[in-house]
Amino acid sequence: MDAGEQGRNEAVRRIITRGLLRPVFQPIIDFRIRGVLGYEALIRGPVDSPLQFPAELFAAARAAGLATELEHVARETSLREFALSGLPGRLFLNVTPGVLFSDEWMNGATRRLLGELGMAENRIVIELTENEKIASLPELREALQYFRGRGFQIAIDDLGEGFANLRMWSEVRPEFVKIDKHFVHGIAEDRMKYHFVRAMQDLAESCNATLVAEGIERSEDFDCVRAMGIACAQGYFIARPGPTNEISVSPTVQALLRESALSLPPLRLQGVTTRTAAELARSIIPAPADATNDFVFARFESDPALDVLPVVCAGQPIGLINRHSMIDRFARPFRKELYGRRSCQQFMDPSPLVVDQQATLQELAMMFAQAPRHYLFDGFIVTSEGRYLGVGSSHDLMAAITEMQISAARYANPLTQLPGNVPINEQVDRLLASNTPFVAAYVDIDSFKPFNDTFGYRRGDDVILMLAQLLCDQVGDRRDFVGHVGGDDFFIIFQSPDWEQRCLNILREFSQAVSALVAPEECPMGGYMAENRRGELVFQHLPTLSIGAVRVGAGEFESHREVSTAAAEAKKHAKKEAKRHPGQAHAGQFFVERRQIGGRRFADCPPPFIN
Secondary structure, rough: OOHHHHHHHHHHHHHHHOOOOEEEEEEEEEOOOEEEEEEEEEEOOOOOOOOOOOHHHHHHHHHOHHHHHHHHHHHHHHHHHHHHOOOEEEEEEEOOOHHOHHHHHOOOOOHHHHHHHHHOHHHHHEOOOOOOOOOOOOHHHHHHHHHHOOOOEEEEEEEEEEOOOOOHHHHHOOOEEOOOOHHHOOOOOOHHHHHHHHHHHHHHHHOOHHHHHHEEEEEEHEEEEEEEHOEEEOOOOOOOOHHHOOOOOOOHHHHHOOOOOOOOOOOOOOOOOEEEHHHHHOOOOOEOOOOOOHHHHHHHHHOOOEEEEEEEEEOEEEEEEEHHHHHHHHOOHHHHHHHOOHHHOOEEEOOOOOEEEOEEHHHHHHHHOOOOHHHHHOOEEEOOOOOOEEEEOOHHHHHHHHHHHHHHHHHHHHOEEEEEHHHHHHHHHHHHOOOEEEEEEEEEEOOOHHHHHOOOOOOOOHHHHHHHHHHHOOOOOOOOOEEEEEOOOOEEEEEOOOHHHHHHHHHHHHHHHHHHOOOOOOOOOOOOOOOOOOOOOOEEOOOEEEEEEEOOOOOOOOHHHHHHHHHHHHHHHHHHHHOOOOEEEHOEEEEEEEEEOOEEEEEOOOOOOOO
């Protein structure tokens, strides 16, 4: 061993024995609650030393045979600092898989430390790192089951790098999966990365795992992963790691989280206010952080309808006390005498479900589906910019969701959430009754079935959602109306005078957007080989649009049935034009039928848009 190596070994040993490690924490935000889910604990060596950063520090520790000791000390230091800070939410602890089998983990030392610090096990997420290869996945799975049984949750780090591969995901079945930053950085422009992450999203949905997009450093990637429906995110754009007294989510991100709607799919029913957690919040006077158990017990005794009591410190919720749990504890002999004057924080849940008032009811329902079962009984705390607002119950949430589902079944398409047949018909009849002239346009995707069969239903849904957003972007505010008849059929009511130009814009933008959804190698000649309706393998162009439009003047139609029939007939003519001009079919077709008073019809077909 040379002098340099010996010096590094001694430096590592000194850092461990003298407590020179510095924990820093990086927030992980949850888009569903528009707030912080928890924090990842990261460790640093002495400032301005060669071992300040973790890569050099742990490499030196492994070379010195002190990696396990370093990791244990880092874990204890992080836990103590986190508990002392009073930060809310979960704590993600990086753990090398082999260390889980050590005595310090398996003999209950970590649980005793948590008890000493007053932290519940369900606030700790064991984040398996990629520092070493797994010797035996079955043994690891057995060890993780041991920790799950004691309340801990599991995360795998850097999906797509190191050992954290699909087999690892399948064997471990983690509650959280962190997507490696390689797949996140630049996802807004990189189609391949986008599709990789969508595949991960499908897997996560099938096994009830929560995805965390790591390494977000740009606003474009932040917007993209949020629009995709990824649950959580982490990265420098959100907040840099820092000591507990300096952690702050950037004001830009805070403003983005407060926005009540996204600019991309999923789309919402036009004209209907999005229902949020605010309407479920019941105003309950909370218990102060310094309240005693006697105070809480008296509150429950004086109000039989009070099921839970939030605990608040400086306006911010720090816990929730369940009525039945409290009364059950005090019903045992001498418990009231022993614990009555102690802090109410002793019996509260320090990690309740906390949501911002702008969280939608759909987001709340998804959180309950993924949360531990006791949240169904406790309900959730509603906040406004982090300050306590009220308490909501799962019963009220389920009643509201059921009401919305019944309404949506009649009025909205389940995929796009655009108005369905009932509101389309009502809107047409309202215009007819008022003798207001308008244009009815029927929009249909051509060659959609072979595309859906070849590339999968998920890609097919992407096409439909993309078209829905495109149509909404092209209609005039408050003057036009977009409905989703079903499948790949849409209906537009135009009152904008430039409706023809808008239709041509739709044709052009749809053609460009479809091309962006497939990689060049998937369609090397502008199309692909697929079976036709007769089962023959033929060349297929990418999907295009056929738009059939009908001018509706005052008194020319009597009901929505006549209007829809005429628009559907115009759409059929557009499709026929596509067959008559096969060389231009890839550009889409736009057919206009004009009906005049007196029953005389004439029609024209503007030239198809040419790329």
